[in-house]
Amino acid sequence: MNRIVYVNGDYLPEADAKISVFDRGFLFADAVYEVTSVLDGRLVDFPGHLARLHRSLGALELTTPLDDAGLEEMHRELLKRNRLTEGAVYMQVTRGAADRDFAYPASSEPGLVAFTQAKALIESPTAAKGIRVISVQDIRWARRDIKTTQLLGPSMCKMIAKKAGADDAWFVEEGFVTEGTSNNAWIITADGAIVTRNLSAAILHGITRAAVMTYAEAAGMRVEERPFTIAEAQGAAEAFITSASAFVTPVVEIDGVPLGDGAPGPVTKRLRELYIAESRARAS
Structure with missing residues (x-):
């Protein structure tokens, strides 16, 4: 380079x-x-x-x-x-x-x-096929809302996932998912609710997370901010992650359990399309 x-x-x-x-x-x-x-x-x-x-x-x-x-x-x-x-x-x-x-x-x-x-952000291979995640204990410090460079914990857990044949890991603390190693975690319930962890010191206050919530609500979708468990996520209709580089990327498997038919779902695809269209229109 x-x-x-x-x-x-x-x-x-x-x-x-x-x-x-x-x-x-x-x-x-x-x-x-x-x-x-x-x-x-x-x-x-x-x-x-x-x-x-x-x-x-x-x-x-x-x-x-x-x-x-x-x-x-x-x-x-x-x-x-x-x-x-x-x-x-x-x-x-x-x-x-x-x-x-x-x-x-x-x-x-x-x-x-x-x-x-x-980096190819729009024509992303992972967005087309989705990613597989595993759950890991949240070993990070307590102020994850501060975007510091002390990223050894997330790096270690990302490598644990890679060695397990997965693409990424979702952190779990006191029985509930906090977030991914470098992204916010979401599920879509059977009745269509789009769920992500509520803001606190436990998670990063994602810029993409906030944008996706805004665009989803403007499109008439129901968004819930609350904790969820791995078991609830495994039983969800769809799941996805959001970040500045991943945009909206489908999660198709959690701890070896496929979601739906194991392929990216329609709501996640729609959210990704919305995010890209709005981001392109608003970019400066």
Whole structure:
């Protein structure tokens, strides 16, 4: 690859992009991030991602070296320099470099890095055939609503799923599904209710999740925010996940139990179509 990336004020070839070994994002995962989808060379729901970024920054007493206008300008410059028409922009804000100490430094210059990733979002193979998930114990920390870079737990559980022959894992805590390793989890009941976990510190407040709820309700669909169990999910008519890169992706098997006929269902397909159409129309 020969991408141009953004590192602390500079646009650099990726081979020349470097951060300090004392950056607290590297040493402590003392950092937050956002991933914004790109369709037709435009940003999808960028204001929503900025709002969540500020929520995460506030929770960790972090600041960013650029204001909102500067962050948007940086994203658009990366799109331009990398000629990206479909994929994503990853942005990470760290507390910056300081001598290693568990306590926050009295002062430090925040770090900011960003890069693009080209990816087929609309013509996705997983969306066409659906994914298989397994359930795993939720081993993560208690503040999953903060979008931090400490993602070792989700990475480990993603690999547990891969080794088990599945595509992903759904976390379970106190008997109920929280979310997927990098996505929000949904089911569709036999009577047509679209169900996803209610917002709390237990799950990430997904930008795609919020958009899908809005579009579903506007289309006259019934949405319920509540916990559900793996057993309820296995008995559901359909299931799916949402995220910035997955959009709406069907789940066709949970812990070895196929849902329906084991193929993506009609409601999930409709939700994906709605999300893509609305995202393309609203992207900026």
